[in-house]
Amino acid sequence: MDGLFETANRVLPGGHFGNMAGPTIVSGAGAHVTDTEGREYIDFLLGSGPMFIGHAHPAVTAAVMEQVPLGTTFFANNPAGIRLAEVIVNALPCADQVRFVSSGSEADMYAMRVARAFRGREKILKFEGGYHGMSDHGLMSLAPKREANFPRAIPDSAGIPAHIADDMLVAPYNDIDAAVALIEAHHDELGGVIVEPFQRLIPPKPGFLFELRAATEKHGIPLIFDEIVTGFRFAYGGAQTYYGVTPDICTLGKIIGGGFPLAAIAGRLDIMAHFDRARVAEDRWLMQVGTLSGNPVASAAGLATLEVLRQPGAYDGVFARGLTLMQGLTAAIKAAGIPAQVVGEPVLFDVVYASGEIANYRDTQRSNIAMQAHVNRHLRAAGILKGDGKYYMSLAHTDDDIAATLEAFSDALRSLPA
Ligand SMILES: Cc1ncc(COP(=O)(O)O)c(C=O)c1O
DSSP states (O other): OTTHHHHHHHHSGGGSOSSOOSOOEEEEEBTEEEETTSOEEEESSGGGTTOTTOBTOHHHHHHHHHHGGGOSOOSSOOHHHHHHHHHHHHHOTTOSEEEEESSHHHHHHHHHHHHHHHHTOOEEEEETTOOOOSSTTTSBSSSOSSOOOTTOOOBOSTTOOGGGGGGEEEEOTTOHHHHHHHHHHHTTTEEEEEEOSSBTTBOOOTTHHHHHHHHHHHTTOOEEEEOTTTBTTTBTTHHHHHTTOOOSEEEEOGGGGTTSSOEEEEEOHHHHGGGOTTTSOGGGOOOOOOTTTTOHHHHHHHHHHHHHHTSTTHHHHHHHHHHHHHHHHHHHHHHHTOSOEEEEETTEEEEESOOSOOOSHHHHTTSOHHHHHHHHHHHHHTTEEOBTTBEEOOTTOOHHHHHHHHHHHHHHHHTSOO
């Protein structure tokens, strides 16, 4: 595909879409993708998570091909979108109702807004290193370059008005005492608490989510689980089912759109009421529209994906193969004698190149970035595509894919400079 690279550099800032600046991908099938040079990769990037059942799954393709000739967007209710909302309500403990949007960033922005509208208070508590999309409020202390004193929020981007930081409180993830102290001190100002139940790569410590739930419930503060990544991945019922803690609101994206742009806010009836002008006072109502919200093609793809995930044993294979990969990586690290460890859960994990406990964002900052970059480069050259800091597992990865990945990883460690 002559000239594509040059064209990309000319017409796209940085030469890319803002996502991974890697190979240009032309096709995907199952757990493999192929680039413009005809190189095939074992894919652990998975479109940054949505392709949990694999690329171009026949059931999803068939559902999309059935919908497309019927029309692709209406800005009105459509059967697939209504059915998808029902499936989500049936799957997730916190979900009485669903409002669709098109991206996870939007979902998180509205989740924080609806919590504020419900509570009539303005501040949001989040956890350092937690990712809640690209809105002004979402982009606070996601990846701070300097260690501010908690609860001070640090903007991650240029262009965010300085006063937004005053609306956010930041706590260290997995430190329940710090979070509870902030909630107790600020409960009168708090509109909500937002958390990734599994933050980036880091599982919650036993009791962390449970106690966060108790502390927010005590003051009637909505607890938002950002399940954009974990929804339908950690379990059919999401991380709230996997970890056994039910929030008031959750946000969903990635898997529920089956590879198309679709995301959602789902939550308790009395909170979701704020999206309904008929159910709340005018000054408590949330104006919310989106041209493509509940898009029928995306909804059809999401419905087909979730149907595959409802098959008995759907999660068993992916958890088993993920565990095999985690254990294999751990064994290779041990054999190489490097200070590194595998962090995560069997469906989403990576190697952190540091020893000692990895329980929060600051712990992850101890990771040896040069070593991580070396290994990722080596893996890419060996035909393994992954994000800088994640292995996303899919139902389509095979034992052979895992074996090839482990071989490439051991080679990568052997090639590390002494
Ligand atoms: C936890 C979490 N929240 C929100 C988002 C934003 O979603 P989107 O990229 O669809 O805007 C992401 C994206 O990766 C995410 O991982």
